[in-house]
Amino acid sequence: MSEYVIELKNVTKRFPGVVALRDMKIQVKPGEIHGLIGENGAGKSTLIKVMTGVHQADEGEIYIDGQKVSFANPKESSEAGVACVYQELNIDRLMNVTDNVFMNKWIKGSSGLLDYAEMDRRTKEVLTEIGQDLDPNEITGKLGMGQQQMIEIAKAILIDSKVIIMDEPSSSLGEKEVEQLFKVCRRLKEQGIAIIYVSHKLEELFELCDCVTVMRDGEYIWTKPIEEVTNDSLVSAMVGRSLDNQFPKEFGERGRCALKIENLSQVGRVDDVSFEAYEGEILGFSGLVGAGRTETMLALFGSDPIDGGKVYVYDEEVNFKSPREAIEKGLALLTEDRKGQGLVLGQSVKSNLILSSLREFTEGGLFLQEDKIEKTCHENVDALKIKTPTIEETTAKLSGGNQQKVVIGKWLNTDADIYIFDEPTRGIDVGAKVEVYNIMNNLVKQGKCVIMVSSEMPEILGMSDRVVVMREGRITATIERDSKHFNQESIMQAAWGGSLDD
Amino acid sequence: MTKEKSRGNILSKFGTVIALILLCVILAILTPNFLKVSNLMNVLKQTAVNAIIATGMLVCLITGGIDLSVGANAVTVTCLIGLLHTRGVSNVFVLVAAALACGTFIGYINGSLLTKLRLPHPFVSTLGMKNILAGVALLLVNSKMVSGFGPGISWLGSASLFTSGSFPGVPASFLLVIIVFVLMQIFLTKTPLGRSIYSVGGNREAARLSGINSDNVLTFAYTLSGFMCAIAGIILIGRGGIANGANAIQPYDTDAIAACIIGGASFAGGKGDMKGTMIGSLIIAVLRNGLTLLAASGAIQNVVIGSVIILAVYIDVVRERLEAERLRLASK
Known part of the structure; x- marks a missing residue:
């Protein structure tokens, strides 16, 4: 028997043009809640997919209870005891709780037909185990996100999982539901089930985890017991990369205020967002994935209705009801989803x-x-x-x-006069990236206003004249290029919920 | 790669033409009557109603939708004309105006159900509309068959032009089909709205975010389909000489869909053109005509047409799959 319930050694995973994981390792003990953090694109998702058999590692080994394994598909990994509760839940919202819990694992009675009495009983049992009082016959679509997540966890327990990976489990939950989730995690821990907890919320890691592994650019940085780490040490471990100068930044001349946003809100997505964008400048939008940047852009572009706030284009108040109206006023939005x-x-x-x-x-x-x-x-x-x-x-x-x-x-x-580029270089090769940067440079030199939403820190620092940082729908910082805060650490602090001193 | 592709294109472009020619050759061998000029003109006449309806259907299919109420709409229009006729209205302009207004309005409602009430798929709303109209058509004529229409309103569906000697002339309705097809071809390829229809069908969200008012485009598509049904209804009056509400459940919709799909349209939207639809309509008409000449019963005709529809959809599926495969290989 090994000390670790799951262990990855020297795992490398390549995709065309990129190395997503390089010599990555992680060791998780039974009954441990193991935090996993890293920047956008650090390779967390790929790591999860390697552990669950969605992707196969090009190099390296996976051990379950000390036994070397290789997963050809998710079925094999779940049989070995690795389950994952994805951010996007795998719930059939039209079916009831039992149907979801027993999907593809139906219990048949002696007649050869489905034995719902038994399945309902088992469902009830598993749910009680994690402290949930749910009617097995309830339609899952009527349940809250938190309860739907519990059904996913119940599925994992039902197949006797030893490791449950939770990918941003709290991202769509309310405060009460998060508390409930933590309670369940601790209960699972008591039963000896290991949890790999992926989160963007540092405070959650401190509250819940026993230890935390940091990864950056697809590589293992370190694993430490939670008592030995601080907010600052986590952030600097995540960003500690050198910036090579691959950005052909050229400067324009700041002109008039082209776009002014005041107190823009969209319930649950965008919270009281205000900013100004000028001609001849690139205004960068940084933040974690899901921080509300894309939602802000879609809202001001007239794509999604807003619940409050004002939008001014060249000092004229506008109220776009459709993208068409925004385009007529000189806006352009290059969407994230090409x-x-x-x-x-x-x-x-x-x-x-x-x-x-x-x-x-x-x-x-x-x-x-x-x-x-x-x-x-x-x-x-x-x-x-x-x-x-x-x-x-x-x-x-x-x-x-x-x-x-x-x-x-x-x-x-x-x-257009105002160009909004949402993740303009996502999924394109380096040469094309530089060409996109040059297009932005040209626009700025022509006196156009450019807004660039990017989850890539080097790109934000390389191309922006000013950076707005968002977190959970709110703006947490606005940083000028000549400010002392115009660096990775400060932006990451703001993106992860820390505050910047002046 | 390019060579293969162009060969594939030629096949998919001319495959239907070849099928049509083959079909004609087979029928010519089986029955000498098929190639008689009078019969060929008859085929054209029989093509007209379906071709006109298929025009509107095509536009709906390009947007990624479908209009199942077309046949019921056309028959409702005939019944409205029937009602006006029994009430003593004989002015052709009044009759035509009423017919066009009625069919177009029904189409507009279909579009609004989709875009204003946000019903999930036009399959549902137009299927409902089909049933409503099947009832309305009967109510309009009090479930009786109306006949005895004047020459004015009957002209389009019954007249032939350029008659000389033994040449029976070209049906006026088919000439109208040609005019409509030419206009529609120009509309679909040369106007912003026409191009927008393809874009909305190809990717509704991208079109919307590019400033195209997707909802208006969709409403327009169904309204246009309704307008075409009205024209078809007027042709039906001249062709059959009767208004019969019971005809509302005739398979006009499946014939039109078959014509479009055979002609290269796709249920996935974004594809299809007028030339293909013309060939598709002719194939359907030739099949029905040939089977009648061969003295096949209505039952047999249904079996054959049904099989052709399934075959056409299967060809569409295979075409999509090959296309996807080609894209996958190209992106490597």
């Missing part, structure tokens, strides 16, 4: 390039002028260096970087 929200993948490069400015290409608003369209599209392809055989090529066939350039081209063709 494939779902940015492109019509099945259509040609040409169609996508003119998607936002169809009316600009008409004669008297009626018929499209094909020659004008083709001329503009060829100019776009040349100026943005879009690699495509022809402008008639289906957009889905382009690489990520070239697809992104098509989206950028679409917005450049609207001749």
Whole structure:
């Protein structure tokens, strides 16, 4: 018998173009609540997926109770006793509690038909074990998020899991529900079940965990008992990377205030957000994934209704009811989700390039002028260096970087004044990234206003003239480029809920 | 890669034309009557109603939706004309205006159910509408068959143009089909709204965030479908000479869907064009005509048409899968 219920040694996982995990290790004892933290993109999700058999490691070993194992798929890992409660719950909201708990593990009676009496009894039993008083016949969709999560945990217990991985379990829970979750975690601990607790909330780690492992850029940094760490030591362990100068930052001249937001709110997502963005500047938006940055941008762009607050474009108060109205006022929003929200993948490069400015290409608003369209599209392809055989090529066939350039081209063709780029370099290769940065530089030099939402710290520091940091829907800091706080540590402090002194 | 692709394109582009020609050759061999000029003109006449309905259906399919109420809508329009006829209205302009207004309004309601009431899928709302209209059609004519329409309102569905000697002339209704198809082709490819219809079908969210008013585009699609049904209803008056509410449950909807899908449209939306739909409509009409010439019973006709629809949808599925596979390989 090994000391550890699950142990990973020297695990490396590569994806095309990136190393997601490099020589990663983690050791978890039975009955231990083990915190796992790292920046956005540090490799936590990949690590979880390797442990649950969703991904297979390219190198390295996994041990369960000292036995070397390899998981070809999630089924094998769950049979070995590793379960995961994902952030997005795997609950069929239309079915009842028992159906969810016993999905694909049905108990059959002597008749060969499903034995619901037995399954209900077992469900009740497992739920009682974790202190939940739920009716097994309740439809899960009617339950709160906290209770739905308990059903996921119940599923894990039912299959006798030894390790339960919880990925940001508190992110969609209210205060009471989080307390309940902690109680359950401690109960599981008493039963000798190990928990790997992934969270963005440091205070939770201090309250709940026995020890914590920090990872950064896909690598293991250290594991320490929770008594030996502080807020500051965790943050500096997460960021301690050197910034190489891969950012061709050029400076524009700060002009008029192009966009002013006052007390913008959207219940549960955006909380009293105020900021100003100027011509000739890149305003960076930093924060953890889920901090409300994308929601803020979608709300001010008229995509989602707001519950309060004011938006001014060049000192004129506006109230956008649709993206169309925002576009007419000179806004452009390059969305975070390129494939779902940015492109019509099945259509040609040409169609996508003119998607936002169809009316600009008409004669008297009626018929499209094909020659004008083709001329503009060829100019776009040349100026943005879009690699495509022809402008008639289906957009889905382009690489990520070239697809992104098509989206950028679409917005450049609207001749907007205010460009919002939400994660503009996500999922594209380094060369294309630099080209995207140069496009932003050009916009700024033309006196346009640029807002860049980015979860990559080096990008924020490399390209922003000013940084707004958000956490849980609120702005926690606004930092000028020449401020002493314009560094990784301060931004991370603000993003993780710490406060900055002056 | 490019060569393979172009070969695939040629096949999918001309596959339906080849199928149509093959079908005609087979029928010509089986029955000498098929190739007679009078019969061919008859085929064109039989194509008209379905082709016009398929035009509207295509627009709905491109948006990723469907309009199951088309046949009931067209028959409701005939019954409205029937009602007005029994009340002594004989002015052609009044009849046509009432017919177009009625069909278009029904289409507008279909669109509004989708965009204003936010019903989940037009399958549901237009299926409901189909049933409502099947009742309304009967109510309008008091469940009686109306006949004896004047030559004015009957002209479109019954007249032939360019008759000379033994040449029976080209049906006016088919000439209208050609005009509608040309106009629709220009509309779909050369106007902002036309292009927007494809974009909304390809990715509704991306279109919305690009400043296209997706809701208005969708409402328009169903309204246009309703307008086409009204035209089809007027043609039906001339062709059959009767208004019969019981016809509202005839399979106009499946014929139109089949024509579109055979012509390259997809249930997933974003695809399809007028040329393909024309070929699809002709295939359906030739099949029905040929089976009638071969003295196949209505029952047999249903079996064959049903099989063709399943085959067409299967071809659509295979086409989608091949496309996905090609994309997967291309992105490697």
